[in-house]
Amino acid sequence: xxxxxxxxxxxLIVASSIIHLVQAxxxxxxxxxxxxxxxxxxxxxxxxxxxxxxxxxxxxxxxIGKIDASLESKYPRSQxxxxxxxxxxxxxxxxxxxxxxxxxxxxxxxYGNYDGLNISPRFDLYIGPxxxxxxxxxxxxxxxxxxxxxxxxxxxxLDVCLIKTGTSTPIISxxxxxxxxxxxxxxxxxxxxxxxxxxxxxxxxxxxxxxxFYDRKWVPYFESEWRQISTTLKVNNTINxxxxxxxxxxxxAVPANASAALSFTKDLEFPKDELYFYFHFSEIxxxxxxxxxxxxxxxxxxxxxxxxxxxxLKASTLYSVSPFVCEVGKCxxxxxxxxxxxxxxxxxxxxxxxxxxxxxxxxNEDEVIAINNIKDTHKLSRISWQGDPCVPRQFLWDGLSCKxxxxxxxxxxxxxxxxxxxxxxxxxxxxxNLTHLEKLDLSNNNLTGLVPEFLANMKxxxxxxxxxxxxxxxxxxxxxxxxxxxxxLFVDGDNTCLSNSCVPKKRFPMMIVALVASAVLVIIVxxxxxxxxxxxxxxVQMEVMPTMDTASKSISEQLIKTKRxxxxxxxxxxxxxxxxxxxxxxxxxxxYHGYLKKSDxxxxxxxxxxxxxGYKHFKAEVELLLRVHHINLVNLVGYCDEKDHLAxxxxxxxxxxxxxxxxxxxxxxxxxxxxxxxxxxxxxxxLEYLHYGCQPPMVHRDVKSTNILLDDQFMAxxxxxxxxxxFQLGDESQISTAVAGTPGYLDPxxxxxxxxxxxxxxxxxxxxxxxxITNQRxxxxxxxxxxxxxxxxxxxxRGDITRIVDPNLHGEYNSHSVWRALDLAMSCANPSxxxxxxxxxxxxxxxxCLTTENSMKTEKNDTDTDGSLELSSSFDTxxxxxxx
Numbered sequence: 028x029x030x031x032x033x034x035x036x037x038x039l040i041v042a043s044s045i046i047h048l049v050q051a052x053x054x055x056x057x058x059x060x061x062x063x064x065x066x067x068x069x070x071x072x073x074x075x076x077x078x079x080x081x082x083x084x085x086x087x088x089x090x091i092g093k094i095d096a097s098l099e100s101k102y103p104r105s106q107x108x109x110x111x112x113x114x115x116x117x118x119x120x121x122x123x124x125x126x127x128x129x130x131x132x133x134x135x136x137x138y139g140n141y142d143g144l145n146i147s148p149r150f151d152l153y154i155g156p157x158x159x160x161x162x163x164x165x166x167x168x169x170x171x172x173x174x175x176x177x178x179x180x181x182x183x184x185l186d187v188c189l190i191k192t193g194t195s196t197p198i199i200s201x202x203x204x205x206x207x208x209x210x211x212x213x214x215x216x217x218x219x220x221x222x223x224x225x226x227x228x229x230x231x232x233x234x235x236x237x238x239x240f241y242d243r244k245w246v247p248y249f250e251s252e253w254r255q256i257s258t259t260l261k262v263n264n265t266i267n268x269x270x271x272x273x274x275x276x277x278x279x280a281v282p283a284n285a286s287a288a289l290s291f292t293k294d295l296e297f298p299k300d301e302l303y304f305y306f307h308f309s310e311i312x313x314x315x316x317x318x319x320x321x322x323x324x325x326x327x328x329x330x331x332x333x334x335x336x337x338x339x340l341k342a343s344t345l346y347s348v349s350p351f352v353c354e355v356g357k358c359x360x361x362x363x364x365x366x367x368x369x370x371x372x373x374x375x376x377x378x379x380x381x382x383x384x385x386x387x388x389x390x391n392e393d394e395v396i397a398i399n400n401i402k403d404t405h406k407l408s409r410i411s412w413q414g415d416p417c418v419p420r421q422f423l424w425d426g427l428s429c430k431x432x433x434x435x436x437x438x439x440x441x442x443x444x445x446x447x448x449x450x451x452x453x454x455x456x457x458x459x460n461l462t463h464l465e466k467l468d469l470s471n472n473n474l475t476g477l478v479p480e481f482l483a484n485m486k487x488x489x490x491x492x493x494x495x496x497x498x499x500x501x502x503x504x505x506x507x508x509x510x511x512x513x514x515x516l517f518v519d520g521d522n523t524c525l526s527n528s529c530v531p532k533k534r535f536p537m538m539i540v541a542l543v544a545s546a547v548l549v550i551i552v553x554x555x556x557x558x559x560x561x562x563x564x565x566x567v568q569m570e571v572m573p574t575m576d577t578a579s580k581s582i583s584e585q586l587i588k589t590k591r592x593x594x595x596x597x598x599x600x601x602x603x604x605x606x607x608x609x610x611x612x613x614x615x616x617x618x619y620h621g622y623l624k625k626s627d628x629x630x631x632x633x634x635x636x637x638x639x640x641g642y643k644h645f646k647a648e649v650e651l652l653l654r655v656h657h658i659n660l661v662n663l664v665g666y667c668d669e670k671d672h673l674a675x676x677x678x679x680x681x682x683x684x685x686x687x688x689x690x691x692x693x694x695x696x697x698x699x700x701x702x703x704x705x706x707x708x709x710x711x712x713x714l715e716y717l718h719y720g721c722q723p724p725m726v727h728r729d730v731k732s733t734n735i736l737l738d739d740q741f742m743a744x745x746x747x748x749x750x751x752x753x754f755q756l757g758d759e760s761q762i763s764t765a766v767a768g769t770p771g772y773l774d775p776x777x778x779x780x781x782x783x784x785x786x787x788x789x790x791x792x793x794x795x796x797x798x799x800i801t802n803q804r805x806x807x808x809x810x811x812x813x814x815x816x817x818x819x820x821x822x823x824x825r826g827d828i829t830r831i832v833d834p835n836l837h838g839e840y841n842s843h844s845v846w847r848a849l850d851l852a853m854s855c856a857n858p859s860x861x862x863x864x865x866x867x868x869x870x871x872x873x874x875x876c877l878t879t880e881n882s883m884k885t886e887k888n889d890t891d892t893d894g895s896l897e898l899s900s901s902f903d904t905x906x907x908x909x910x911x
Contacts, residue, residue, distance in 0.1 A: 054206030055242065056122060058082040060199045061091045061108035074103045076237050082110060082202065088118045088410055092198070094139025098169075106137040106171070111198045112189055116858065117153075117422045119188040119414035120202055124180045129212060131177050131205040131241065134187065136162055136198050138170030148195035151824065153188040154178060156418040157385035158824040160220065161192075173244070175221035176383070177212045182392050186414045190422075192820060205242045208268040212305075212380075219303065219380035223293065226307075226376040227280035229255050238272040245275050245376065253280040253289065256373070258311040264342040269307070275376050276309045276342050285371045288325075289362040293353075293379070301350030302358070305378035308337040308345070314370070322372035325361040326351050334365060337373065350382065390417040390429065391437040397460035398427075398440060404457065405450035411862075416440060421853055425861060430463065439463035446492070447471040454479050466490040470517070478502050478518070483509050492517040592665035596672040603631050611684070611733075615645070615749055620679070628679035629664055634672075645673050648748040655721055659713030661736055661746040680744065682737035685795070689732065689802050689833075697833075700840035702741055703799040704848065704877045709743035710735055711873055714792060715866040717745075718785040723753040726783060730791035731772045732798050752783060771805035771814065776860050786860035792869065793855025800849055802833035816856050819849070844880040847872065 059079040062068055068081040089110040099107050112118040124130060132154070138147050147164035152174065164170040185204075189197035212219055225248035226234065236242035249255065255278060262276040282289045310320065324332040324345075331351070337343060362372035389395070398416050401407070409425050417429035417438035428442035440461050446468045453476035454469065465487050474496040482491060483505035491506075494517050502518060510516055600606070602621035610618045616635035623629055634645055652663035667674040682688065685706065688698060698706070710730075717725040728750040736746050750767045766778055774790035777783055794805060797815050805815050812818035822830050829838075832845055851872050857863050864872070 052078060052236075054128075056080075056202075056204040057105070058085060058120070058202040059105045059108060060110040060201055061093070063091060070104070072104050075235060075242075077105075077242070079105050079201075082120065085122060085202075086110070086118065086120045087408065087413065088112060088115060092141040094137060094141050095143075098139050101169075102137060102139070102171075106135060106200045107139075109137060109139070109141055109198050109200045111141070111196050112191065113196050115410040115413075116191050117188050117411070117414055118197065119186045121413075122185045122187070122204060124183060124185045124204065125206075126180055126183050127209075129177060129179050129207040129209050130185075131175060131203075131207055131243065132187065133173055133175045133201075133203040133205075133244075134162075134199055135173040135201040135203075136164060136171070137200040138164050138198060140170075141198070142196075146195065148198055149193060150195065150197035151190040151192050153186075153190055153414070154218070154385060155186045155188075155389055156387045156415040156422075157383075159383065161821075161824070162197075175224075175244075176218050177207065177221070177380070178218040178385075179209075182389060182395075184392075184395070188414045193817060203242070207241055211268045214303070214382055217382040217384040220383045221378070221380055222295075222300075222302070223377065223379040226275040226278065227253070227255075227374055228257075228278040230278070232274075234272050234274050238274055240270050240272075245272065249280065250290075252283055252287070254283045255279070256281055256312060258340075260311075260340060262309045262311070262340050262342055264309075266342055267344050269305075269342075269344045271307050271342055271344070271376060275307065277311060279309070279311055279373045279375045281371045281373050286364075287371070288364075289322075289372045289374055291360040291362075291374075291377070293358045293360075295353055295358065297381075298353060300381040301352055303347050303350055303380045303382060304360075305344060305346040305380075306374065307342065307376040307378075308335070308373065309342045309375050310337040310339045310373070311375075312370075313339060318369050319367060320370040320373060321365045321368040322362050323365060325363060327354055327359050328361075386434045387418050388435055388437045390415050391439055394440050394461055394463075397457045398424075398443075400457040401443075401455045404455045405445070405448070405452070407445075407448065407450070420850055421857060421862075423862070428466070441487075442466040444468040445472065450474065452476075456481065458482075459485060461485075462487070464488050468492045469496065471495040474498055476500075478506065480505060482506055489513055490515045494519050594665050594667045594674070594676065596667055596669045596674075599631060599633070599667050599672070599674050599676075602629065602676075606633070615747070621676070623664070623676075628681070630677045630679050632675045632677065634674065645675065645749070647751060648675060651725060651748045651751050655717070655725070657713055657716045657720070659709045659742070659744050660716070661744045677746070680736035680746075681739045682741060684733045684746075685735040685737060685743065686732035686798075688737060689798060697835045698741070700836055700845070701877065701880055704844070704873060704880060706735070706737070706741065706743040707796055707799055707848070708870065708873045708877065710745060710792060710795065711866055711870045713743075713745040714788050715870055717751075718788070718866050721753075724785065725751050725753055726785050727751050727788050727791075728783070729768055729772075730788050730795060731769050732795050735795065774860070775858055784860065785865070786863050789855050789863045789866060789869070790857075790860070792866070793852045793857075793863075796848065796852035796855065800833065800845065800852060801831055802835060816853070819853065823849075823853075841880045844876040847879070848876045851876075 055077070057077050057079045058081075059068070059070075060082045062079070062081040062083075064081045064083045066081070069078045071078055089112045092109045092111050094102070094107055094109065134152055147167075147170040149161070149163045149165065151161050152159045154176065159176060160174050162172065162174065164172060187202060189199060191197055224243060224245055226245045227249060228247045229249050230247045232247065234245040239245065257278040259277070261273055264271055264273065264276055280289065306324070312320075314320065319336070321334055321336045323330050323334060331347070332345060335345065360377075362374055364370070364372050395416060402412055411422070411425045414422060416424045416427055417440065418431065420431070423429065426444040426448075427440055429438045430441045431438045441463055442465060443458070443461065444466070447470075449472065450469075451473040454474055456479065458464070458467065459479075459481040462485070464485060467482075467488060467490065470492040471494070474493075476498065477500040478493065478498055480503045482488065483503055491514065496519070498518070502516070506514075506516065594602075599621075602623060603619040604621070606617075606619050608620040610620050610630060612618065616633045619631045619633060621629045621631045649663070649666055652660075656662070661680070662678040664676040664678060666676065714727065714730065717727060727745065727748065729747060730745070734745060734747045736744050738744065766773070766781055768774070768777075768787075768791070772791040772794045774787040777787040777790075794815065797803070797819060798805065801815065801819065803810070803815050803818065806813055807815075807818075810818050812821050819831055831849065832840065851864070851869065855863055855869065
């Protein structure tokens with residue numbers, strides 16, 4: 028009986044302790060990432076006493092993993108499971124917080140070979156739309172690390188996002204938030220990213236909750252030149268709000284040589300980081316009457332705090348209000364005794380932070396709430412609908428367009444396209460809270476009920492498509508009245524009633540029926556006549572330009588009646604002066620310089636005998652160039668098809684290819700930024716014509732800087748159509764092909780799926796545009812980031828555009844036009860084809876970049892603005908370009 032009472036007493040004590048710990052964790056959020064909600068959740072972790080929850084209610088994507096069983100004993104329970112994200116580029120946790128509260132945010136990633144591949148991942152973390160840190164687990168022992176930041180949210184909702192930056196899969200083990208007093212860890216602006224938090228002790232224990240009330244992690248650190256001192260007495264740590272733990276304050280380091288300085292060095296990963304220090308002191312030795320401890324703190328040899336004398340058994344915290352910078356990335360911190368001191372300097376603990384500015388404003392909070400309510404109402408589960416809806420632009424939600432004034436102004440949603448999304452029920456009333464909406468497309472869904480009156484009250488709304496739904500009733504008169512003011516309204520029915528739901532049936536008089544029948548008969552006769560006429564006309568055209576027979580061994584008979592000239596091999600030898608001057612070499616063969624009639628220069632591409640695919644590509648190129656003509660496609664002058672001799676004769680492009688001009692191999696002056704924009708527009712116009720002006724449409728498949736040729740006025744023309752293929756526009760536009768193209772420029776989605784579409788050219792164009800902006804090689808081992816996209820993304824995350832732009836431009840450009848072009852390039856090179864713009868949109872955006880650049884130059888030179896406007900309007904702006 029006595030033993031049962033004793034057991035009950037122990038159980039009550041344990042239960043009371045757990046209740047006390049849980050109550051003390053008010054303001055804590057502790058997520059065990061990858062913990063199944065069916066398992067015990069929440070649970071109390073034995074090592075820390077922290078209460079952890081499953082993360083399943085805080086994120087909509089990702090898969091559950093578990094570290095290798097042989098490693099489980101090395102880690103606390105919260106780090107045994109993990110969540111990994113093989114799908115999507117951005118995956119976000121959404122947490123409810125208190126706006127204006129200071130939070131410590133900690134993300135822990137423990138790879139633990141969960142996938143059996145033994146390849147530690149690398150990825151980025153974002154706070155909302157702003158970059159926080161890059162996680163590279165290969166740099167950390169056992170692939171385990173945590174990152175901390177002290178941040179004050181600007182709304183009551185906080186997104187922590189994992190961003191896929193390469194081929195590896197992002198992972199997370201725990202996500203923890205701890206509220207801190209608002210009078211601690213204060214900055215004038217920005218958030219404090221933790222670089223170091225150490226207590227100076229020979230111990231090996233990492234101190235955290237419950238020893239640290241705020242659950243900061245204190246890692247022990249000690250140098251051989253130091254000597255440890257300690258006390259068994261408690262230190263008064265309530266003097267300030269930092270509440271450093273007792274185990275931290277009861278030990279300290281002093282130099283082993285009492286007359287020497289206490290030195291502390293650190294190498295920084297990012298040498299230019301601005302550092303903020305927090306020094307924690309407590310005098311733990313009872314000093315005699317003739318003893319004093321007074322010292323100064325020096326940074327790289329300069330005094331930053333003149334005199335300090337810690338109080339006996341009283342904690343004090345000294346922190347910097349302005350940042351310090353290391354010299355060449357190496358930091359030297361020294362504590363030196365003053366002349367008045369009889370004892371050496373002392374240091375208990377140190378925290379080092381760098382300030383990260385989060386410049387990008389969140390999307391307007393009311394609109395974020397509205398779009399998330401629309402998402403919940405219509406049960407939309409698009410993987411891209413995570414994090415901030417509008418920014419960064421490369422993570423814009425599918426189906427949205429947003430207006431961004433500048434980084435400090437909250438973006439607004441201007442377009443919502445939910446066409447063919449399978450949504451049901453009535454139209455969500457939350458749409459009216461998108462107060463800047465200009466375009467709304469809800470077509471081809473299963474929406475029911477009435478067309479809501481509130482749509483008429485949305486003054487910015489100028490386009491509404493409600494077709495192919497099950498809506499009923501009449502269209503509100505106020506909405507019809509809006510049509511008179513420019514609103515484009517598309518519905519099923521006659522724009523008064525939907526699907527005849529309110530139109531009474533009428534009997535038509537027999538005379539009207541007869542008239543209609545007669546009219547129909549006349550139309551049928553006319554259409555029949557037109558079809559017969561077109562068929563005859565088509566047969567004539569087919570004689571002039573027949574379809575290429577890819578099985579044929581000779582194309583000469585098929586090209587007799589074309590306007591391009593057929594040359595004999597002896598004429599090719601003569602025009603090239605026996606192949607005297609080579610201009611370049613590709614997979615097809617060597618390109619030689621030549622003359623027609625001893626005056627007109629040409630380029631002669633001669634098929635190499637060793638080219639296994641040469642004849643196939645030769646015929647493909649001839650087939651395409653015989654039926655297309657555009658000012659930005661290289662012009663085919665003629666061909667040679669004589670036994671084993673195959674050659675293509677083109678117009679000569681005196682300024683060579685774009686790659687040589689950027690690299691400097693062509694010599695001459697550096698291409699100005701306006702010239703580069705013109706070149707980009709030329710390329711885009713050529714591709715736009717191939718995609719939309721050709722019948723059938725064509726995809727180039729090998730867009731790269733060596734295939735962009737420049738004439739004497741630096742007009743760009745696309746060359747080398749040997750890999751080009753036709754495709755059909757529309758939902759069935761993608762065709763399966765053997766993957767072809769050039770590494771680095773090759774669309775990763777096309778490479779992965781073998782499904783070819785015009786968006787593959789858009790990706791390659793994005794790489795070329797990055798080359799124009801940066802003058803960087805597509806692949807460069809010396810750069811640290813092998814591929815140009817990874818390098819640009821890395822530098823962008825650092826917020827320094829000047830490091831991206833070609834230094835040969837010497838700042839002679841408008842940063843707005845460069846930034847917009849860079850943003851466009853990254854959008855074109857998005858790994859997901861759904862997020863890439865089409866070439867028509869690319870043309871529009873590039874012309875706006877050029878207009879911006881010319882406007883800047885006009886203002887600078889104080890000349891009439893008509894010049895820049897005339898220049899920008901000289902380009903064809905039609906969405907579906909015709910041949911030129």
